[in-house]
Amino acid sequence: MSTVILLALTGLGLAALYFLVASGLSLVFGLADVLNFAHGLFLGVGAYATWWAAGNLPGAGPDGFGFVLAVAFGVAAGTLVAILVELVLIRPLYSRTIEQVLVTVGLSLAGVALLQATWGADARPFPRPEWTRGVTGILGAQVPNGGLLLIIAAALVLGALLAFLQWTRYGLVIRAGVENREMVTALGIDVRKAFTLVFAIGGAAAALAGALGGVYFGTVSPGQGSSLLIFAFIVVVIGGMGSVLGSAYAAVAVGLLQQFVNYYGTSGLGDICVVGLLAAVLLLRPQGIAGKVATA
Amino acid sequence: MTEVKSPEVPAPPAAVPAELDPRPGRWHRVRPYLPLVALLVAAILPYSTLQLPGIFEGPVNSPGTLQLLAICLIFGGLAAGYDLLFGRTGMLSFGHALYFAAGVYGTDILVTKAGLPLWQAALLTITGGTILAALLGAVALRTAGIAFAMVTLAFAQVGAILVARDFGGLTGGEEGLPLDVSGLPEALVGVTNTVNLYWLALAYLALVVFVVHRVSGSPTGRVLAGLRDDERRIGVLGLDPYRYKLVAFTLAGGLAAAGGVVYCLIVGGASPHITSSELTLSLLVMVVLGGPGTRWGPVLGGVLYMYLDHRLTAFGTSEAVDSLPAVLSRPLSQPLFVLGTIFILAVYFFPGGLAGLASRLTLLRRSLRLLSRTP
Numbered sequence: 001m002s003t004v005i006l007l008a009l010t011g012l013g014l015a016a017l018y019f020l021v022a023s024g025l026s027l028v029f030g031l032a033d034v035l036n037f038a039h040g041l042f043l044g045v046g047a048y049a050t051w052w053a054a055g056n057l058p059g060a061g062p063d064g065f066g067f068v069l070a071v072a073f074g075v076a077a078g079t080l081v082a083i084l085v086e087l088v089l090i091r092p093l094y095s096r097t098i099e100q101v102l103v104t105v106g107l108s109l110a111g112v113a114l115l116q117a118t119w120g121a122d123a124r125p126f127p128r129p130e131w132t133r134g135v136t137g138i139l140g141a142q143v144p145n146g147g148l149l150l151i152i153a154a155a156l157v158l159g160a161l162l163a164f165l166q167w168t169r170y171g172l173v174i175r176a177g178v179e180n181r182e183m184v185t186a187l188g189i190d191v192r193k194a195f196t197l198v199f200a201i202g203g204a205a206a207a208l209a210g211a212l213g214g215v216y217f218g219t220v221s222p223g224q225g226s227s228l229l230i231f232a233f234i235v236v237v238i239g240g241m242g243s244v245l246g247s248a249y250a251a252v253a254v255g256l257l258q259q260f261v262n263y264y265g266t267s268g269l270g271d272i273c274v275v276g277l278l279a280a281v282l283l284l285r286p287q288g289i290a291g292k293v294a295t296a
Numbered sequence: 297m298t299e300v301k302s303p304e305v306p307a308p309p310a311a312v313p314a315e316l317d318p319r320p321g322r323w324h325r326v327r328p329y330l331p332l333v334a335l336l337v338a339a340i341l342p343y344s345t346l347q348l349p350g351i352f353e354g355p356v357n358s359p360g361t362l363q364l365l366a367i368c369l370i371f372g373g374l375a376a377g378y379d380l381l382f383g384r385t386g387m388l389s390f391g392h393a394l395y396f397a398a399g400v401y402g403t404d405i406l407v408t409k410a411g412l413p414l415w416q417a418a419l420l421t422i423t424g425g426t427i428l429a430a431l432l433g434a435v436a437l438r439t440a441g442i443a444f445a446m447v448t449l450a451f452a453q454v455g456a457i458l459v460a461r462d463f464g465g466l467t468g469g470e471e472g473l474p475l476d477v478s479g480l481p482e483a484l485v486g487v488t489n490t491v492n493l494y495w496l497a498l499a500y501l502a503l504v505v506f507v508v509h510r511v512s513g514s515p516t517g518r519v520l521a522g523l524r525d526d527e528r529r530i531g532v533l534g535l536d537p538y539r540y541k542l543v544a545f546t547l548a549g550g551l552a553a554a555g556g557v558v559y560c561l562i563v564g565g566a567s568p569h570i571t572s573s574e575l576t577l578s579l580l581v582m583v584v585l586g587g588p589g590t591r592w593g594p595v596l597g598g599v600l601y602m603y604l605d606h607r608l609t610a611f612g613t614s615e616a617v618d619s620l621p622a623v624l625s626r627p628l629s630q631p632l633f634v635l636g637t638i639f640i641l642a643v644y645f646f647p648g649g650l651a652g653l654a655s656r657l658t659l660l661r662r663s664l665r666l667l668s669r670t671p
Contacts, residue, residue, distance in 0.1 A: 035442045098388065102584055102643045105577050110636025117626040117633060230453045233446045268461035275450045279435055282447060
């Protein structure tokens with residue numbers, strides 16, 4: 001029994017990581033039709049900025065309030081990079097979907113290479129508070145605290161995002177834009193501001209995923225983002241483009257499936273099952289759990 | 297019979313591939329023979345002992361240079377095959393590395409683990425790769441556009457996982473699987489026979505260019521170009537877009553698998569990095585840099601990309617770069633940083649790629665001449 005609980009909670013930890021990456025991707029794709037390959041870069045920037053801040057920023061450190069400050073710095077860096085990318089690179093190419101994808105592809109290649117050039121290709125030990133290394137006993141299972149932290153953070157982000165989308169004016173614009181962008185534009189609302197906002201939200205969530213993923217894995221490396229990104233794409237497709245709640249459901253399904261099959265089957269089988277799930281969803285329900293049909 | 301044979305259907309007013317568009321000029325008569333001349337020059341290149349300092353490390357006919365050239369040629373062919381999907385049909389597949397990797401690992405496993413003779417292994421691998429492409433394409437093509445890209449990416453990821461996890465000890469996992477050369481024909485083994493591998497790579501490139509050219513000139517190719525420009529119209533004309541896309545996808549997959557067979561021989565084994573999504577992304581970069589939908593653009597892009605990828609590493613560690621301040625020299629020693637930046641600039645400033653550059657320059661020259669004539 002304790003094994004099942006442990007697997008469920010670590011699976012949820014993984015799901016939290018996927019959700020943090022996928023929610024931004026999903027919103028960006030739903031609203032602006034940009035398939036953002038550079039999202040992994042935002043994650044890398046967040047992770048490295050947190051790592052750098054913990055060592056160099058005055059007041060920040062690997063413990064207590066200093067760690068919160070370091071994570072905040074990482075998230076701010078990720079958000080800033082996302083906004084810059086949107087303003088400088090994506091904005092001139094609106095409504096040219098393929099070119100936008102190409103630019104983000106080039107950016108992901110160049111950006112990861114830049115991280116690698118600056119801090120080396122090898123994984124670096126991530127500064128993390130002492131308590132995240134420990135475990136907490138929940139119903140007889142010893143669950144790593146890093147995973148719990150991820151779950152709590154993802155739940156908070158989910159709540160905040162839903163509240164933002166539900167009750168604020170910009171949330172309304174974003175929801176309406178996902179539904180029908182032309183109509184929103186026709187009503188005289190500048191959707192492009194919403195694009196920048198969505199990029200910023202996505203960048204912040206991805207940077208948070210990078211920082212907390214660093215805590216979870218204990219290391220940070222330049223390629224970390226791109227391997228997570230592929231599963232985040234799968235989560236986005238299963239969940240439905242443009243739906244935050246769909247992403248959350250899909251992330252939980254993918255994380256749990258992966259963790260349980262990898263444990264009870266052979267290692268690696270879970271990842272393949274996830275792709276099987278993707279194929280099944282696409283054949284039976286192409287629009288995903290909740291979302292619009294994914295066509296360009 | 298509901299199937300409509302394509303020749304009886306009036307050709308859709310889709311964009312004619314650039315090479316079919318007759319362009320009068322001084323080179324008008326020589327033009328059709330230029331590819332043959334290029335092929336001939338490439339074929340006799342290994343006989344030259346030319347030293348090109350800075351471009352190649354040894355003379356042109358040294359095994360090291362020939363191997364680099366052979367790899368460049370393979371990737372030229374791969375890019376041309378990928379262009380059949382991206383440039384000619386408008387399908388954005390992020391999983392093309394899978395079929396290439398299937399070719400490499402298939403040959404390697406069949407020769408090294410199963411002990412088959414090379415020709416049987418190659419035949420089985422190419423057939424298997426083509427069937428794999430047909431099966432996965434049949435599922436992936438249920439989606440379109442960006443979702444198609446993601447699904448192909450996911451399938452390719454399964455391939456990468458299968459290779460990395462080393463199920464049944466077949467693939468050698470992270471270490472890769474060196475090719476067992478004892479059963480191979482003499483002419484393809486050893487450093488002194490690199491020249492034969494070079495010719496093999498050249499033959500592969502010629503084959504791909506020929507096939508892609510024939511396909512894009514055929515009625516099917518017109519339909520593919522029509523799918524790229526306006527899929528709904530093709531549907532309205534009574535043709536089934538799904539079927540045509542599947543044909544293109546399968547053909548490109550088979551060509552990539554064949555490329556994998558030759559690559560496996562040249563490199564002498566398989567390593568897991570060829571299954572990574574990064575390889576597909578670089579194929580995309582090659583095609584866009586070269587000029588999508590043109591006959592020579594992707595080939596040129598592929599050859600140049602691989603050449604730069606290999607040579608920039610040497611360039612990055614050279615003295616000229618090392619003497620720069622660290623802020624500049626470190627990124628410059630990363631080939632992917634340089635190539636990625638060039639790629640982004642290319643998307644913005646010369647969308648037609650290298651192939652489109654010539655016509656742009658002609659336009660520029662013509663307008664300059666007009667300017668100079670008017671007083």
